[in-house]
Amino acid sequence: MKTLSSKSLNVLVIVLAFSLVSFTSKEKQTIKGWFLAGSSPESYEIGVVHDSERNSKIAFLKSKDSKIKGFGTIMQSFEPKKFLGKKVKLTAYIKSKDIKDWAGMWMRIDGPNKKSLGFDNMQNRPIKGTTSWTKYEIVLKVPKEAVNLAYGVLTSKTGEIYIDSFKFEIVDESVKNTGHQGSVKLTEPTNTDFEESF
Numbered sequence: 001m002k003t004l005s006s007k008s009l010n011v012l013v014i015v016l017a018f019s020l021v022s023f024t025s026k027e028k029q030t031i032k033g034w035f036l037a038g039s040s041p042e043s044y045e046i047g048v049v050h051d052s053e054r055n056s057k058i059a060f061l062k063s064k065d066s067k068i069k070g071f072g073t074i075m076q077s078f079e080p081k082k083f084l085g086k087k088v089k090l091t092a093y094i095k096s097k098d099i100k101d102w103a104g105m106w107m108r109i110d111g112p113n114k115k116s117l118g119f120d121n122m123q124n125r126p127i128k129g130t131t132s133w134t135k136y137e138i139v140l141k142v143p144k145e146a147v148n149l150a151y152g153v154l155t156s157k158t159g160e161i162y163i164d165s166f167k168f169e170i171v172d173e174s175v176k177n178t179g180h181q182g183s184v185k186l187t188e189p190t191n192t193d194f195e196e197s198f
Contacts, residue, residue, distance in 0.1 A: 031059060034076050038154065044072030053133060054093070054164050063158040073106070074163065075152030080109070083142040083149065087173055090138045090151060092166045095131060099159035102126035107138045107179070110148040117143045120179020121154060127161070139171065139178045 030036075036046045043065040051058045061074045080088075090107050104122030111117045118140040127136075142149065153163050 031074075034059065034074055034152075036061075036072065037075055037152075038072040039070030040068055041072055043068045043070070044155070046074045051162065051164070056164060058162050058164040060160060060162050061153060061155055062160045063155065066158065068157045071154050071156040073152045073154040074161075075150060077148055077150035080142050080146050080149040083168070083170065084146060085142065085144045086170045087139065087141045087175060087177075089169050089171045089175065090140075090166065091135055091169075092153070093133050093135050093164045094127065094153060095133045095162040096127050097130050097160040097162075099128050099130070099155065099161070101155075101157035101159075102128055103153065103155040103159060103161050105136050105138060105151075105153050107140060107149070107151040109140060109142055109146050110150065111143065111145050112147055116182075117146055118177075118179065118181045120177075133164075137178065139175050141173075141177065141181060 030046060031048055034046065036044060038044065043063060045062050045064055046059065048057050048059055050056070059074060061072060063072070090105070092105055094103075094105060096103055102123070104126050106121035107119070108116065109118035120138045120140060122136065122138070138151075151166070153161050155161050
């Protein structure tokens with residue numbers, strides 16, 4: 001099996017795959033404003049429990065199957081009217097348990113005709129294994145032509161993620177982006193023999 005030629009190429013491939021994937025969502029909404037989606041939503045569950053460490057209600061995303069090929073995500077989306085033309089920082093507190101592959105908070109900015117204008121899923125700084133409550137952040141510019149902003153937390157394969165206190169804030173233009181801005185463009189044919197994987 002061939003190895004990846006560069007880490008950045010791997011991240012771009014991940015971004016392209018995640019940006020273009022059509023999420024399958026489960027119809028039943030169990031948390032107000034939030035829904036379960038992903039490439040294999042039937043293999044996961046979401047819900048709300050009380051957490052003594054946070055002293056509040058928190059959400060969770062848990063795998064139900066012992067072997068999963070895809071990913072699940074707890075997410076929501078909205079029209080980003082008050083963020084248009086501004087740089088936005090998304091933060092949340094996340095705790096993990098037995099994440100076998102990887103997990104991450106994510107944010108995607110969509111333009112007209114489902115064009116990707118910005119994306120970050122923490123693939124280059126993933127959550128793995130079992131971790132304590134940690135504050136994570138994503139920073140992206142929301143272009144003036146943006147029509148939708150989607151965000152959430154995903155888990156690839158098996159494990160449990162606990163989430164609390166998502167927050168959006170407008171930040172100065174000097175704050176560095178954490179993810180990819182604009183459509184993904186490859187500079188040459190890539191992975192034409194399908195030997196490279198995430």
